[in-house]
Amino acid sequence: MPSEFDLIRRHFDRAAAHCDLAVGDDAALMRPRPGMQLAVSTDMLVAGTHFFADADPALLGWKTLAVNVSDIAAMGAEPRWALLAIALPAADEGWIAAFAGGLFDCARAHGVDLVGGDTTCGPLNMTVTLIGEVPTGEAVTRGGGRAGDELWVSGQPGLAALGLAALRGDAALAADGLQRCLDALHKPRPRTALGLALRGVASAMLDVSDGLLGDLGHILERSGTGAVVDTAALPFAALLATGADAALARRCLLSGGDDYELLFAAPPARREAVQAIGARLGLPLHRIGTLTDQSGALLLREADGTLQASPATGYDHFG
Ligand SMILES: Nc1ncnc2c1ncn2[C@@H]1O[C@H](COP(=O)(O)OP(=O)(O)OP(=O)(O)O)[C@@H](O)[C@H]1O
Ligand SMILES: Cc1ncc(C[n+]2csc(CCOP(=O)(O)O)c2C)c(N)n1
Numbered sequence: 001m002p003s004e005f006d007l008i009r010r011h012f013d014r015a016a017a018h019c020d021l022a023v024g025d026d027a028a029l030m031r032p033r034p035g036m037q038l039a040v041s042t043d044m045l046v047a048g049t050h051f052f053a054d055a056d057p058a059l060l061g062w063k064t065l066a067v068n069v070s071d072i073a074a075m076g077a078e079p080r081w082a083l084l085a086i087a088l089p090a091a092d093e094g095w096i097a098a099f100a101g102g103l104f105d106c107a108r109a110h111g112v113d114l115v116g117g118d119t120t121c122g123p124l125n126m127t128v129t130l131i132g133e134v135p136t137g138e139a140v141t142r143g144g145g146r147a148g149d150e151l152w153v154s155g156q157p158g159l160a161a162l163g164l165a166a167l168r169g170d171a172a173l174a175a176d177g178l179q180r181c182l183d184a185l186h187k188p189r190p191r192t193a194l195g196l197a198l199r200g201v202a203s204a205m206l207d208v209s210d211g212l213l214g215d216l217g218h219i220l221e222r223s224g225t226g227a228v229v230d231t232a233a234l235p236f237a238a239l240l241a242t243g244a245d246a247a248l249a250r251r252c253l254l255s256g257g258d259d260y261e262l263l264f265a266a267p268p269a270r271r272e273a274v275q276a277i278g279a280r281l282g283l284p285l286h287r288i289g290t291l292t293d294q295s296g297a298l299l300l301r302e303a304d305g306t307l308q309a310s311p312a313t314g315y316d317h318f319g
């Protein structure tokens with residue numbers, strides 16, 4: 001049976017590109033580049049709550065890091081250093097090797113060093129702490145939105161929630177649609193390049209983890225604004241193309257969660273700049289509404305022009 005230290009050495013100790021001291025000592029040593037602020041975030045994944053216990057370990061490794069990279073991207077920061085705290089029910093080396101493979105794939109794709117962590121025996125869960133860098137004063141927070149700013153969302157929110165609904169037997173999807181939804185659920189692609197490009201363009205930003213309307217509520221709260229969301233501008237077509245029925249597609253897109261898309265506000269004068277960023281990155285950016293001066297009020301404008309108030313509720317672990 002491998003020891004805790006065998007596991008760390010074999011699976012989690014890899015060359016780190018931009019740190020003075022990584023895995024193996026009591027603490028890691030990193031130097032932020034001059035003129036940079038640190039952006040620090042942590043996110044935990046728990047078996048049964050965030051994933052099914054029999055999930056593919058390589059995909060789980062990817063997602064464990066990706067959901068944290070997404071938070072750093074949402075600040076307009078560059079992800080740099082990660083710490084991984086993991087509890088494992090057993091020293092299953094095949095499982096751990098596959099998990100580490102997926103995690104390091106994501107680390108390589110986003111320029112992240114794994115610099116430390118903690119490995120214990122216990123119910124399966126993992127927590128990554130991710131440290132990023134952003135030029136001092138340039139981070140994009142949730143609180144900079146102003147009435148009149150336009151609201152945008154990247155990519156295709158709703159796919160992951162549809163995938164989860166399918167796994168639970170609550171949605172019957174066409175085979176290729178199901179594949180696309182499961183890929184979104186299991187392998188989120190954090191929008192790092194978009195987050196960086198939106199520095200100096202977006203007035204407020206966050207990543208959508210708990211559902212579009214619920215997370216929009218955080219921007220409204222921190223920015224002291226309201227919002228009108230045009231449901232006709234939301235990207236339903238790709239969800240309907242999976243074979244999902246319209247009511248489920250709407251529920252998944254508006255409040256499903258697990259999207260890891262960026263939701264941001266930008267002044268109308270920056271509309272062309274936003275569109276140019278989307279074109280350069282080959283990433284659809286949807287202009288889905290406007291911030292208003294009615295603090296906290298979230299309204300949905302339907303295709304026929306009618307306005308209806310909507311609660312800004314999203315995924316709630318205790319709700
Ligand atoms: N136990 C805690 N102690 C201190 N701060 C916390 C704690 N839990 C959450 N926070 C802070 O509360 C804020 C909101 O946390 P939350 O986890 O909802 O972030 P999020 O980015 O909206 O969601 P996600 O967890 O999906 O990334 C963050 O600033 C986070 O650091
Ligand atoms: C097995 C299983 N059950 C439910 C979900 C959905 N889910 C869990 S937590 C969460 C919000 C983000 O969490 P947090 O705010 O903790 O980052 C979502 C959308 C899933 N992916 N797998």
Ligand SMILES: [Mg+2]
Nearest residue numbers: 071206207209
């Ligand atoms: Mg977040």
